[in-house]
Amino acid sequence: MSRITYAKAVANALAEEMRRDKNVILMGLDIGPYGGAFGATKGLYEEFGGERVLDMPISEAGYVGAAVGAAATGMRPVVELQFSDWVTIATDQICNQAANMHYMFGGIVKVPMVVRLPEGAYLQAAAQHSHMWESWFAFVPGLKVVIPSTPRDLKGLLKSSIRDDNPVLFFEHKKLYDEIGEVPDDPDFLIPIGKADIKRTGKDITIVTYSYMVKKALEAAEILEKEGIDVEVVDLRTIKPMDIDTIIASVKKTGKVLCFQETWLTCSVMSEVAAVIAEHAAEYLDTPIRRLGAKEAPIPFSPELENYVLPQVEDVVKTVKEMLK
Amino acid sequence: MDKSLKIKMYRDMVRIRLFEDKVNELVRKGELYGFYHLCTGQEAVAVGVCSALNKDDYITSTHRGHGHVIAKGLELKRMVAELMGKVEGYNKAKGGSMHLASPEYGILGANGIVGAGIPIATGAALSSKLLKNNRVAVSFFGDGASNQGTFHEAINLASAFNLPCIYVCENNLYGVGTKQSKVRKIENIADRAAAYGIPGVVVDGNDVEAVYSCAKEAVERARRGEGPTLIECKTYRWGAHHNAENDTYRPPEEVEAWKKKCPIKRFAQVLLNEGILDTKGLNDIEAEAKRELEEAVEYARKCSSPSLESALEDVYSN
Numbered sequence: 001m002s003r004i005t006y007a008k009a010v011a012n013a014l015a016e017e018m019r020r021d022k023n024v025i026l027m028g029l030d031i032g033p034y035g036g037a038f039g040a041t042k043g044l045y046e047e048f049g050g051e052r053v054l055d056m057p058i059s060e061a062g063y064v065g066a067a068v069g070a071a072a073t074g075m076r077p078v079v080e081l082q083f084s085d086w087v088t089i090a091t092d093q094i095c096n097q098a099a100n101m102h103y104m105f106g107g108i109v110k111v112p113m114v115v116r117l118p119e120g121a122y123l124q125a126a127a128q129h130s131h132m133w134e135s136w137f138a139f140v141p142g143l144k145v146v147i148p149s150t151p152r153d154l155k156g157l158l159k160s161s162i163r164d165d166n167p168v169l170f171f172e173h174k175k176l177y178d179e180i181g182e183v184p185d186d187p188d189f190l191i192p193i194g195k196a197d198i199k200r201t202g203k204d205i206t207i208v209t210y211s212y213m214v215k216k217a218l219e220a221a222e223i224l225e226k227e228g229i230d231v232e233v234v235d236l237r238t239i240k241p242m243d244i245d246t247i248i249a250s251v252k253k254t255g256k257v258l259c260f261q262e263t264w265l266t267c268s269v270m271s272e273v274a275a276v277i278a279e280h281a282a283e284y285l286d287t288p289i290r291r292l293g294a295k296e297a298p299i300p301f302s303p304e305l306e307n308y309v310l311p312q313v314e315d316v317v318k319t320v321k322e323m324l325k
Numbered sequence: 326m327d328k329s330l331k332i333k334m335y336r337d338m339v340r341i342r343l344f345e346d347k348v349n350e351l352v353r354k355g356e357l358y359g360f361y362h363l364c365t366g367q368e369a370v371a372v373g374v375c376s377a378l379n380k381d382d383y384i385t386s387t388h389r390g391h392g393h394v395i396a397k398g399l400e401l402k403r404m405v406a407e408l409m410g411k412v413e414g415y416n417k418a419k420g421g422s423m424h425l426a427s428p429e430y431g432i433l434g435a436n437g438i439v440g441a442g443i444p445i446a447t448g449a450a451l452s453s454k455l456l457k458n459n460r461v462a463v464s465f466f467g468d469g470a471s472n473q474g475t476f477h478e479a480i481n482l483a484s485a486f487n488l489p490c491i492y493v494c495e496n497n498l499y500g501v502g503t504k505q506s507k508v509r510k511i512e513n514i515a516d517r518a519a520a521y522g523i524p525g526v527v528v529d530g531n532d533v534e535a536v537y538s539c540a541k542e543a544v545e546r547a548r549r550g551e552g553p554t555l556i557e558c559k560t561y562r563w564g565a566h567h568n569a570e571n572d573t574y575r576p577p578e579e580v581e582a583w584k585k586k587c588p589i590k591r592f593a594q595v596l597l598n599e600g601i602l603d604t605k606g607l608n609d610i611e612a613e614a615k616r617e618l619e620e621a622v623e624y625a626r627k628c629s630s631p632s633l634e635s636a637l638e639d640v641y642s643n
Contacts (some may be wrong), residue, residue, distance in 0.1 A: 025455065051455060057485060062444045062478025069448020072433055073383065074456060077448075096438050097445065105426040105434060106417030107639035141640045165642040 028080030064090035084117035099142035151181035156191025196243035202232035220316035366563035369588035373536025385442030390435030401621035411628035440473030450490035469500025489547035530558030
């Protein structure tokens with residue numbers, strides 16, 4: 001066991017997988033000697049050299065496309081998009097190419113590629129460095145979408161993602177890079193893709209959430225505990241394929257569910273969670289499903305405006321109390 | 326260039342020409358579904374380039390890809406089966422004309438997104454370089470695609486990393502219904518190579534020997550580790566953008582002038598002049614190709630439709 005940061009968990013996972021399989025290569029901006037914009041690839045260039053840790057020119061469509069081609073011909077590339085917001089530049093290669101290829105070629109070509117994407121707000125980084133795009137990609141058959149909230153989950157899931165033979169979009173939250181957590185050292189420690197995790201058991205209400213909001217949900221749960229409300233926090237960990245069984249089991253237990261995310265609600269991950277609960281567990285609900293997320297605006301720069309648009313711990317507490325009235 | 330190679334190149338151009346004509350015929354008969362972007366008139370580019378490649382070299386192709394994949398080695402039987410939506414087709418009926426693929430022949434897919442195959446071929450070249458397996462990759466694309474951002478990004482990457490990728494632009498003067506000279510200032514796309522510090526060559530795309538020589542040199546450069554080349558083949562498509570299109574945007578005199586430069590007729594004349602084949606030899610090749618194609622169509626007609634459940638298979642690789 002080690003106590004390491006979320007960012008170090010990235011580096012450790014990558015190093016272990018690169019030692020295990022020489023076809024794992026890294027591609028991205030500033031990931032080599034610079035160590036990555038968030039330090040997530042620190043030390044990897046020194047260990048594996050420039051043939052396996054490849055600094056790219058600023059051309060997301062080009063290098064994500066090259067990763068697709070490399071993945072289709074024997075390599076296992078892990079591509080870093082420096083900010084998840086810029087994945088839009090490479091969306092054709094991800095959605096029209098990588099997501100489709102195994103299927104439309106009749107199963108004879110596979111694309112074992114991971115795209116790592118630092119995302120999220122609460123940093124005063126404004127509208128082109130703060131957004132969260134996972135709901136777009138969760139929509140697409142052929143892609144997998146993974147979003148860990150702790151260093152331990154990150155390490156186990158990143159390793160599983162690299163070993164997966166499909167294109168995986170692996171979203172990391174920028175606010176979590178400095179979070180420290182206990183992480184197993186075993187190089188075969190894996191967490192399966194598609195399994196949610198109960199981060200806190202409780203009996204009064206379920207909060208389904210993911211990424212940085214897991215932390216906020218747990219803080220809200222501490223506050224609510226003092227008022228006698230016992231919150232269960234379900235961390236999705238994987239958005240696609242989603243662990244519906246764990247969500248439904250929790251809803252059956254508590255009868256109340258708050259679907260909580262950082263970003264906008266329209267056609268979002270939590271819209272999907274709410275629909276799934278309504279379809280599979282409506283008879284267990286004591287109160288209507290609620291969703292909580294960002295207000296409908298691009299993320300503004302100033303801290304006051306940003307915090308107003310984004311959900312805060314107080315919003316979670318307030319909503320839970322409303323639901324329990 | 327040896328005699329048997331010349332004969333093979335002639336044969337492959339004839340096979341492609343007949344295949345495309347057959348596609349038109351089968352569409353008219355209602356035996357084929359969907360849209361076909363036929364390469365009639367452009368056969369020499371596919372054959373000239375692919376003749377310089379090994380079976381395990383990679384290519385990415387375009388929506389107008391039948392010629393590329395035939396020249397690279399795909400069997401007509403399984404191509405027709407795919408176009409007829411049969412499960413024995415190359416893509417198990419999941420891809421159709423625009424997505425024909427076969428890793429056995431290094432074909433990383435025909436592609437319906439203009440310019441998308443260019444970075445993919447570049448990635449295959451990256452694999453080759455890292456795996457040190459001496460393979461090269463060819464990206465086929467049109468003049469329209471050379472304006473796509475991916476063209477610039479991929480070639481910049483390949484030139485910076487010295488990748489064994491050959492970029493082959495089939496300049497047929499039009500992108501769907503737009504005369505490309507209206508949307509691109511420079512006349513020769515090969516001039517863009519200078520921007521990346523790589524060689525750029527213009528070649529008569531209807532002269533299969535010229536295309537072959539040019540491609541061979543580029544392939545050898547790439548295998549020696551000297552990096553990418555941009556080859557621009559000047560050519561012309563005889564048909565409309567796709568089979569259901571009404572081509573009113575090209576002057577009939579222009580179409581006729583290019584038909585006179587038919588790559589197959591020209592090379593037939595070369596073979597006759599060089600005493601490699603006589604008229605009977607040429608006719609035998611055509612008859613043999615017709616037979617092969619008829620057999621392919623008969624085979625495909627007898628193939629099986631996919632089960633409905635198969636529509637949900639292979640979404641993910643296990």
